Amino acid sequence: MPELPEVETVKRGITPYLQGNTIQNIHIYQTKLRWPIPSNLENYLIGQPIQTISRRGKYLLLQFPAGHLLIHLGMSGVLRIVDPDTKLTKHDHIDFQLNTNLILRYNDVRRFGTILWTDKPVQEHQLIKHLGPEPLSQYFNENAFYALSRNRNTPIKTFIMNSRNVVGVGNIYANEALFLAGIRPDKLTGTLTKAEMTKLVEAIKTVIKQAIEAGGTTLKDFRHADGKPGYFRNNLKVYGRGGQPCLNCHTLLVETKLGQRQTVFCPNCQTG
DNA sequence: CAGCGCCCCTGCCCGC
DNA sequence: TGCGGGCAGGGGCGCT
Numbered sequence: 001m002p003e004l005p006e007v008e009t010v011k012r013g014i015t016p017y018l019q020g021n022t023i024q025n026i027h028i029y030q031t032k033l034r035w036p037i038p039s040n041l042e043n044y045l046i047g048q049p050i051q052t053i054s055r056r057g058k059y060l061l062l063q064f065p066a067g068h069l070l071i072h073l074g075m076s077g078v079l080r081i082v083d084p085d086t087k088l089t090k091h092d093h094i095d096f097q098l099n100t101n102l103i104l105r106y107n108d109v110r111r112f113g114t115i116l117w118t119d120k121p122v123q124e125h126q127l128i129k130h131l132g133p134e135p136l137s138q139y140f141n142e143n144a145f146y147a148l149s150r151n152r153n154t155p156i157k158t159f160i161m162n163s164r165n166v167v168g169v170g171n172i173y174a175n176e177a178l179f180l181a182g183i184r185p186d187k188l189t190g191t192l193t194k195a196e197m198t199k200l201v202e203a204i205k206t207v208i209k210q211a212i213e214a215g216g217t218t219l220k221d222f223r224h225a226d227g228k229p230g231y232f233r234n235n236l237k238v239y240g241r242g243g244q245p246c247l248n249c250h251t252l253l254v255e256t257k258l259g260q261r262q263t264v265f266c267p268n269c270q271t272g
Numbered sequence: 273c274a275g276c277g278c279c280c281c282t283g284c285c286c287g288c
Numbered sequence: 289t290g291c292g293g294g295c296a297g298g299g300g301c302g303c304t
Contacts, residue, residue: 002297002298003297003298006297032280032281033280034280034298034299034300058298058299072298072299073297073298074280074281074297074298074299075281075296075297075298075299076281076282076283076296076297091282108281109281109282109283110280110281110282110283110296110298111280111281111282112280112281112298112299113298127299127300152274152275153274153275154274154275154276158275158276161298161299162299163298163299170297170298171296171297171298172297173297217297219296219297220284220296220297222297239297259275259276259277260276260277260278262295262296
């Protein structure tokens, strides 16, 4: 479900309910996510204040006095703020009950998500330390990205979806950014010119920025913490539109597979 | 190291 | 209506 804009939207939605508040209790209903939820989580969290809420790539980081809680939503994870009398539903896996009596509730149908604890500096955590730059930061720029791309032989779409190169670009926004940049998804990374890489960097920034402003993309069930959908779906130019006419030139969009992921492009507009 | 395919899991949609 | 196959917004891991 979530790419970076969706995770950012979730972060913004839950922050007012969490910031400075204290975890009063925890209920774990299902420990089996991508990795088991640590069974001793309560030792670190109960009675402790949530000091800051931040995001690194698609990871949400809740800072406590003793360390950080890492949360990744995987493909289908949902975080919501609910009243204490809200009935549990299928695939609710963990509740964090706050001193305000509201509950931060994690639901994840496919259980590809992650909830882990670390007491080390969070940027040194195994899952965090190899992450590439944030797409909207100054560290993601045409010079650095072009240098990184030299002598790389993977398709450019696979390259931009690899979080070691740049974080937060999932399948939707990879397709959209390549369309915006006019570059074929299967073009080998090392063959892109400096001008093309510059266009691509700008396209990724634009797509991510616009998606955050729209509150993310709701395809099936993504919802803000308050239950509202994201509106970027209306802006999608190629994702999910294989076989339909290109919105620019009316050529039929081509649908292929790249790295086991649905890939859609316009053979007329994306010639780079 | 780079690149790639395989999984983890449930639900839904489609064709027969 | 039932069933099997394929597909889904992620990404770590093991293999070559």
